Amino acid sequence: MTTLPDSAYGSQANVSARREQRRQAPNPIMAIGRGFTWFAVLLCLAPMPLLLVVATTANWPLGFWAGGFTLGWLREGWATVHPYALFSLRLALTVLAIDLAVGLPAAWLIARHAFPGRQALLALINVPLAVPGIAIALALILAYPLARASGLLLIAGQVVYTLPFLVATLAPALAQPALIEREAVARTLGASAMQRLLYITLPAIRSALLAALILVFTLSMGEFNVSFFLFTPLNKTLPIELYSAYITNRVEVAAAITLIFLAFVVPAAIAIERLGGSKIGQA
Amino acid sequence: MSSLAMPVLILLSLALIAPLVILLRQSLTGEGGQLTLANYAALVTSPAYRRALLNSVLIAVSSTALALALCLPVAIYIERSVSRYRNALAVALTIPLSLPGIVIGFFVILLFGLTGIVPQIFLLITGERQFNFAYTFWGMLLGYLYFQIPRAVLVLRGAVSALSQDVIDVSRTLGATPWRVYLDVILPALSPALLNAASVSLATAFGAFGTAATLSRGFRVLPLEIASLFTESFQVERAAGLSIALTCLTVAVLFGLGRAGERAQR
Known part of the structure; x- marks a missing residue:
């Protein structure tokens, strides 16, 4: 058996001693933190199993599984809701396509070029973060009163609202120095602009791109504040239908519809977090 | 290069700038089409709108204070702990980010509505429904807190991860009580992040419409007044005035606290 130098044992012993110490004398700051964290998590997650119970109870006002499962x-x-779910899906994909077509070039510019007006462009893209959703919607409807029926305003409002998130996720990925260097090498080796985009840039930013796409999709699926003024009976989104269920329908149906909605949104939210792309939207 | 900026510039001038300019012009228009500030003055002169403005500020400030007090220890725990549940806890606290305000409002109803779980449990035990406060100020406060928790945690976690653990350990070793460590070490070091988290929480609360629309039965906030002006009484100019005022309030909070945060950093 080979012997390790004493220092190796020393540091090992140190670490376990520190761990031991932590176990014996619990740090009150961490203890407070743990208590608050579990409380916050309980508050955030408790409604979800409850939703499942209410949605599968025959007569909820009488109690747990009253009248049976x-x-x-x-x-x-x-x-x-399935027509509205399908409409919301189509809308989210449309918004996604427009966001990408407009936002990817903008993110590229912001990440790669120091031009006069770069800050102004960034600020302009970020304006919707500071403007309440219903103000954006009201502005759109006053500017284009005749376009409401076509559903175009709904698309425009959601594009404007989601674009800052797409750009904020993509620009840092595009600004990585290593990526810029690899593109330069490919260029000197004779790769065309299209080849560089397809074989160097897009693969290098794929997780940021994926995070951005899922983020825009989730934001669009759940958007309510902008859509509330802009929807029409023919262009009605899932959250609008959810809202009318909350106001008019019985609690079990409302819970069931919410559960269906969460099935679209929660997996996407977890995927975003795993891709490292959590961003802060409107409520 | 400029051709790359074209799509976004065209889109935003048509779908954002032009509409906001028109909104501003409408807000300055009186019933006879004349130039007026009456739509803004209504915030002070009309008791209903003054009440709504005060309510908006009241619920935004109190929910933000609660969110910061709750989320600072949470951020410290999540960044510093060696618990194996750490990542799961972090993910759990980001899920509410993707929920629209209306769903959050419904969650409050499920918990504390007339047939909510807590009143139901009290009915079973004591024979009387208790804590069915979903449709009051307290229910709305809980809803606002719910959407602010993930936002505050996200902002504060970033700052805590940049805070040196040694500083906390040293002050603990030197005999500082946890209370003193919070007051003298953690709070000053994190004050820029706290200001930043406060500005995000306040701005979100001012603009929140879905949660309020689902829960409000009498406690009116500005976004609700704007919505009913537009959809019920169709007073477009008044709705535009309140919208611009709300936007200015939000922008002022974001910039003011952002600037204060920068100063605290130096």
């Missing part, structure tokens, strides 16, 4: 509300909920 049922999938009827979920079936009824899906029958009510």
